[in-house]
Amino acid sequence: MSAMKYPEEREKVVDGGRQMLQRGFTEGTSGNVSMRVEDGALITPSSVPYMEITPDDVVLMDLEGNVLEGERVASVEHKVHLECYKRRANVGAVIHSHPIVGSMFAAARLPLPAFLDEFGVYIGEEVRVAEWGMSGTQEIADQVADALGEHNAAFIASHGMVCVGRDIDHAMLNTARVERAGLIFLGAKLLGGLGEIPEHARDLYKQVFAYFQSQ
Numbered sequence: 629m630s631a632m633k634y635p636e637e638r639e640k641v642v643d644g645g646r647q648m649l650q651r652g653f654t655e656g657t658s659g660n661v662s663m664r665v666e667d668g669a670l671i672t673p674s675s676v677p678y679m680e681i682t683p684d685d686v687v688l689m690d691l692e693g694n695v696l697e698g699e700r701v702a703s704v705e706h707k708v709h710l711e712c713y714k715r716r717a718n719v720g721a722v723i724h725s726h727p728i729v730g731s732m733f734a735a736a737r738l739p740l741p742a743f744l745d746e747f748g749v750y751i752g753e754e755v756r757v758a759e760w761g762m763s764g765t766q767e768i769a770d771q772v773a774d775a776l777g778e779h780n781a782a783f784i785a786s787h788g789m790v791c792v793g794r795d796i797d798h799a800m801l802n803t804a805r806v807e808r809a810g811l812i813f814l815g816a817k818l819l820g821g822l823g824e825i826p827e828h829a830r831d832l833y834k835q836v837f838a839y840f841q842s843q
Contacts, residue, residue: 632697634665638683641670644723644796645678653725653803659788660703663721663796664713671709673700707769712792715773718841719792721799729810730789730803733757737785740810743822747809748833750840752779755806760785778841781806794843 632638644661648654657678662671668690672678676685687698691710695702703709709722733740733755740755742748758775761768772790775782780802781791791806793799816822825833 632684633667633688634670635683637663637665637670638686640796641672641686642681642683644721644800645672645681647800648723648725648803649678651800651804653723653727653807654788655726659723659725660705660709661721661723661796662703662706662709664719667696669706669709669713671702671706673698674703676700704764705768707764707766708772708790711766711769711773712776712790716776716778716792718794720794721796722790722792723796723799723803724784724788724790725803726788727803727807729807729814730783731787732814733810734783734785734787734789737783739783740806740813741822742830742833743813743816743825744809745825745829745833747805748825748830749836750805751781751802751809752777752837753830753834755779755781755783755789757783757785758790760787763787 641661641663657675660672662669670686670688673685685700687700687702688696691714705724712719712722737757739757742753756775758771761771783789791799791802793802
């Protein structure tokens with residue numbers, strides 16, 4: 629058992645990184661996973677293969693970016709994660725991934741609208757595209773948080789995707805939802821285009837989304 633703080637939470641972060649890799653949401657050591665804790669956030673280390681990360685490798689930081697525990701270097705994108713936590717009290721986990729379909733939208737700098745019933749309920753009105761910025765900078769952290777707003781996902785221009793949730797399982801589920809919706813969107817375009825969801829239904833989905841966000 630680890631002598632470090634938050635041993636169970638560290639295990640969840642490790643498992644989240646492995647899931648992200650095994651589900652095809654990233655390759656190599658790209659992407660990162662974090663989880664909010666009382667002292668700040670636990671985040672995966674930089675440049676360590678996901679299948680080799682141990683709980684002690686996970687870095688504990690406060691929300692200002694100071695390392696509280698851990699010998700490894702925190703992910704270069706830790707500022708993105710911390711900015712999400714600072715702006716959104718309802719965010720308990722952040723997953724920055726590089727899935728194939730989501731990265732296609734990010735590369736094309738194309739937002740993904742809420743064209744499916746469940747998408748509007750769980751993700752929000754759309755997945756917006758954060759403007760391009762240099763990895764590891766506060767600039768990109770601010771741009772991702774701006775694009776995210778109160779929604780649960782955002783694309784990063786020419787880069788990848790960020791999804792948030794109340795915990796790691798929820799953030800991973802939202803990652804899968806966006807990746808699946810993106811593929812369906814592309815298929816629907818090939819079949820002739822998207823059908824319209826009535827305005828009254830969209831209004832209802834917004835209400836349900838807001839309710840889920842408050843829980």
